[in-house]
Amino acid sequence: xxxxxxxAASSAFTQWILTLDQTAGHGRRGRPWTMPKGNxxxxxxxxxxxxxxxxxxxxxxxxLALFDAVTEVTGRxxxxxxxxxNDVLLNGGKFAGILLERGAxxxxxGIGANLAAxxxxxxxxxxxxxxxxxxxxxxxxxxxxxxxxxxxxNYAKWETQFTTYGFEPIRTAWLAxxxxxxxxxxxxxTKDEHYGTFEDVDSNGNLVLRQSKGxxxxxxxxxxx
Numbered sequence: 001x002x003x004x005x006x007x008a009a010s011s012a013f014t015q016w017i018l019t020l021d022q023t024a025g026h027g028r029r030g031r032p033w034t035m036p037k038g039n040x041x042x043x044x045x046x047x048x049x050x051x052x053x054x055x056x057x058x059x060x061x062x063x064l065a066l067f068d069a070v071t072e073v074t075g076r077x078x079x080x081x082x083x084x085x086n087d088v089l090l091n092g093g094k095f096a097g098i099l100l101e102r103g104a105x106x107x108x109x110g111i112g113a114n115l116a117a118x119x120x121x122x123x124x125x126x127x128x129x130x131x132x133x134x135x136x137x138x139x140x141x142x143x144x145x146x147x148x149x150x151x152x153x154n155y156a157k158w159e160t161q162f163t164t165y166g167f168e169p170i171r172t173a174w175l176a177x178x179x180x181x182x183x184x185x186x187x188x189x190t191k192d193e194h195y196g197t198f199e200d201v202d203s204n205g206n207l208v209l210r211q212s213k214g215x216x217x218x219x220x221x222x223x224x225x
Contacts, residue, residue, distance in 0.1 A: 004106070039117060096114070
């Protein structure tokens with residue numbers, strides 16, 4: 001992400017930046033993220049000219065690209081699920097995370113994925129979704145470079161859908177791969193906790209919970225099953 005910001009100051013070309021040795025990884029709100037050797041850490045640098053709310057929906061685009069890339073390299077999709085707002089689960093554990101950061105003139109989409117090893121639970125934030133690795137869960141070995149060769153065209157495919165047809169086809173595809181859709185979940189915001197049935201993701205990307213008094217739309221939260 002830092003390298004993308006540096007490049008964006010003198011370049012306006014959309015490009016992927018891949019590192020094999022990430023030393024300052026972080027997640028949402030500066031939370032810890034570590035990268036054991038052989039794992040994937042890359043940032044897609046873009047220069048979209050859209051309203052902020054539209055730009056933020058690319059976390060769903062990236063989730064779909066990750067889902068399809070893993071399906072392509074393993075030949076299986078049954079163990080994968082997308083967790084709102086920006087995680088990819090593998091056999092119920094956290095396999096990958098997505099982080100969007102906006103600069104003055106650019107968007108950085110950071111993606112971290114545990115290809116070769118799961119970090120120690122003590123090295124990441126406490127979570128009911130323990131980190132898991134692709135090689136351990138699926139028996140598939142893939143290098144970061146080879147994974148990017150699969151991820152990049154899958155992202156381009158979904159980006160074309162997004163820029164051509166808007167969020168609706170992205171939303172529909174994401175919901176078809178969503179974890180716990182139609183089931184009870186808990187959503188924790190910075191101020192409150194909300195319980196309800198995961199009913200939908202609306203046209204703005206908000207989580208929609210069905211509660212006894214009606215539906216509740218939540219723009220940002222941590223989700224627990």
